[in-house]
Amino acid sequence: MKNESGEASVEEENQEQPKEAGKFIKVKKFTFIMGIFLLIFLTAGITTIALTFGDEKVESLAPDKHSEFEKLFSTYDTIKGNYYKDIDEDKLVDGAINGMIKSLDDPYSAYMDKKEASSFHESISSSFEGIGAEIQEQDGHIAVVSPIKGSPAEKAGIKPNDIVLSVDGKSVKGLSSSEAVLKIRGEKGTKVKLTISRAGETDPIEFTIKRDTIPIETVYAEMLDDGVAKIQVTSFSEHTVDELKTSLEEMSKKDMKGLVLDLRGNPGGLLDQAIDMASLFIPNGEVVLQVENRSGKKEVYKSNNDGALKKVPVVVLIDDGSASASEIVAAAVRESADIPLVGVKSFGKGTVQTAEDFDDGSNFKYTAAKWLTPDGNWIHKKGIKPDIEVKLPDYASLPYISPDKELKASDSSSEVKAAEKMLKEAGHDPGKIDGFFDEDTTNAVKAFQRDQKIKETGIIKDDTTVKLMQVIRDKILENDTQLKKAVEVVKKDIK
Template identity: 60%
Template sequence: MEEEKKIEDHSEENSYIRIKKFKFIMLIFLLVFSTAGITLAALSFGDEKAATVAIQERKEFSKLYEAFDMLDEKYFEKVDHKKLIDGAISGMVKALDDPYSDYMTKEENEKFQESIAASFQGIGAEIQEQNGDIVVVSPIKGSPAEKAGIKPNDKIITVDDKNIQGMTANEAVLLIRGEKGTNVTLGIQRPENPEMIKMTITRDDIPINTVYAEMLDNGVAKIQITTFSKHTYDDLAVALKEMQSKGMKSLIVDLRRNPGGLLDQAIEIANLFVPEGKNIVQVEYRDGTVEKTVAQSGKKIDVPTVVLIDKGSASASEILAGAVSETSNIPLIGEKSFGKGTVQTANDFNDGSNVKYTMAKWLTPNGNWIHKKGIEPNYKVSLPEYANVSYIDPDKKLHESSASNDVKSAEEMLNALGYKPGKIDGFYDSETEKAVKEFQNAEKLKKDGILTGETTIKLMNKLSEHIQKNDPQVKKAIEVLTKSKK
């Protein structure tokens, strides 16, 4: 009754304004509380019969309403109510300080879904937000990102000269992805090099193959799984059959630079190695409830096996690596994995916006949580230093008397390939020029001693081939398999 008296004390126009404002506030209640599981009775206004409003009082929201009213009434320009609400929800999600939780407005969600539909075109790199930075988890095998020299743990500082620090991973993805044939220039910073590197990458079709098999010497089959997508298990089954037909006696499963993907695919593949009845993975919820996924009967791989992992092996890769290591004594070789031990889900709102959040954590068969820790390999083997040499922009011209980090990278590459560039100090002297000419001569390129364009691209490609051919992690895997047969 007190509220009715207050309304009567004002003019008809002011009464209308107050009722309209009350309706809007109730709309906010509906938007906020409907997602929190609070029941609201229907409202009616004007000539309609009023309904009883049953609202559970939430004192912690009074500050939110006060801030909204203050901005709505006193900000020097008219505010957009929708933007304020979107900003409030986005702020709540960001306050979780979880790189795997994110909020997208209707417009952002629509753009993101469009980019997912066209995700087979772009640069091909898995990224995530870490402490305000956009960090590469891993490039996809055969993608433009991998060919350009993008590496795990690279920080992307700029996209086409726009600083993206502070952006969410989804916001960054929308800037980086694009149509085949278009270019994007990334400003990259590496842990070992504070100087930002500019990389211009031509977007292309992203390889959809996720399984690559080859037969090495002495019946050793090597199968690389680059990500876990819809058809990965089926593709692996085909690859295994092919390797068996070629006399497979032992197996290397390569999960290096595999950023993860679909959980069900990782579980199906793990079932090939984990004995029936043993845990593959456990999922633990906030109330302490644990769901266990147990290996079923069926086809099992019975040849000696090892698994390769590195800092780019994340999420579903770690589920597979942890499962086979703890249940089947399959050795892990390489470097400590990335360390993502959480499970996400997404919720769509009626207005088309979307929130993704972490809803559980996953544990290894023995109950270990590897989040932010990673999985340690049984045999720690690092790639040689030259495998981490920085990318060189092919558009730059490096010649005698040049001095830069790019020159140092070139010297390290030449030295790794057996050429002699002299002192590796970042200064392009006569010995460096001589080494470049020798390289150009060997590759049938223009012999001018200048490092640019085709010469630069060829040099980086040759180094990549050299790393693969002389891969110490694969060599260690073969050594371990050889010993296991004796």
């Protein structure tokens, strides 16, 4: 059994045994949905059956004691006996389980067939092939939680809260997150076309992204000026805390005097890793989080800090891509260790999922509980407001322009307007920013192409588009207003 705190297609650890992170319980499908597989026995004339689970005996699962299954039995028998074509019984059972879970109307609960389950397991392994974006089903749509750092999705310009309308021209509306993942993932070197709807954009945006190997390296450390270290954690997988400890030790050897823990764009992951990570910064015995089941019973998890790591001033960075496990850490360190949060409001996922494997390789996960902050707050669909709100510059929100699309003189579109803004930020004045590709725009494009040693065509396409967006990304990194504020706050506490 594996619990997850950040979804999309991966995440959390059992609320009662959070350290059992790599162990999935294998269960038979009739154990999960007894009535469905009982059909096979009923059609053979058997009406009573006893099953044994350890020392516990469960008797008489016949319809008279489980009348809620009668419609299901009848439907199965009718289809099996009278449908005009031969049926795949396994597929029929899979559909029944899938329908049951979908009826929960919960974007974090899902049934996965063998292929989908394999993809689920890859999400917490050492690497997988795809575009590197965490997604979730949201009100019948597929929404991006966050792209993975350094992934093709991030480089292409995929952003948190983007809605995926179609994959390779086929609509994904109504699909589960695991079904959508299978369509988006693929072999390294192949391409996938995503059509995205983005808030603030009138028209859908098309992305053509080349798939690559996505390594699950989750911790990136660097020493900034004046002894301030920055450590970015991009997700919570099986070895994240070990990676973080190693990075902290490396930074300590470089005379770390303060730390910025960057959880921006972190979609979450395994609950046990979130608990152990928060414990590194919270005094031993202080509350990390509470997990509450449907009866209201709360399980309280406390810090197991052994005091081995060097204590320095810490600030945590969050944004709208910080979800679930990263929100657990952010809330815990603020409420139990008085560590300030800088950035913008987080995503807002306050539930815990449990995942279980069937013995045929399929899998299902369901929401088993909700988690609360140390002070008992439930942040679900609300997010966490930072102590110090800092936004990135406006140009950080400029939309993606597909390199495959040609923008040239006399064109008029939202893409042209975005390109004009990019050109201006890149130091080349396109004249009036109005979405019309006029002579001033052409001259600005040629000047940009000269600077970048690209053939001067005055047309925005291919290399010109890629270079233009890269210049903007570099400028965002150079002028990371959120990081600058976090460093400023940390330095005030360095003695």
